Amino acid sequence: GEDVEQSLFLSVREGDSSVINCTYTDSSSTYLYWYKQEPGAGLQLLTYIFSNMDMKQDQRLTVLLNKKDKHLSLRIADTQTGDSAIYFCAESGDYGGSQGNLIFGKGTKLSVKP
C-alpha cells in the first residue's frame, strides 16, 4: 500500500541549513507536499512540487525530488528558531482519480538551537 517515511528528529544550529528527507511509495502521486505544524497549531502548507519537476525553490525553501528513488527532500536555508516545528511530507494520488486524500509521513521534529 501507499506509505510515506520520514526520520523523526532533526537538530540544527541557528543559521545552518536543515535538510528533511522523505521517501514515498506511490509512483502515481501527482503532487508531493510539505506541511509545517507548530505546537498546538494546525497544518500550514509550506510548498508542493509537481511530480514531473526535479526541484522547486521558494525563498528559503528548496524542494528536491528524485522520482526514480521516490525520495523527496526539503532544505531550509539559514534556519531560524522560528522554524522549530514538525514537518510533514505528504503524497496524493492522481488528480484525475476519485481520491484526493493525502498520505502523510509521521513527521520530522526540527529543533533549532540558538
Add this chain to the structure above:
Amino acid sequence: DSGVTQTPKHLITATGQRVTLRCSPRSGDLSVYWYQQSLDQGLQFLIQYYNGEERAKGNILERFSAQQFPDLHSELNLSSLELGDSALYFCASSDRLAGGSTDTQYFGPGTRLTVL
C-alpha cells in the same frame, strides 16, 4: 490563516457519548476532507466530501460519520466514544474537482477531542 474554520477548538466528553465537529471550508472550495491526528497513528485520512457527496473513505470507523451541507460546511459525527478516540481532528478543503490545478489542501486549526 488558511481560511478554513473549525469549531469547537476543544471538546472534553465522556466515553459512550456522541459529539459533532464542524468545519467551514475556504470560500469557493467544494471539497472537504477530515483527518485524525493521534500520537500512535499519526495523521490519517478519514473521509472526503465534494459538493455534498461522499467521494472517498479512509480509515473511518463505523461509529463515525460525516456529511456536507448545501452551504458546503461539513460536520463529523463521532458516537459511542472510546478513550482511543481522543485526538486532534482536522478538516481541510481544496478546489479539487472544481477546476483547481492542484490537490492543495488547506487545513483548519483542528478540534482537540479528549474522551475521559
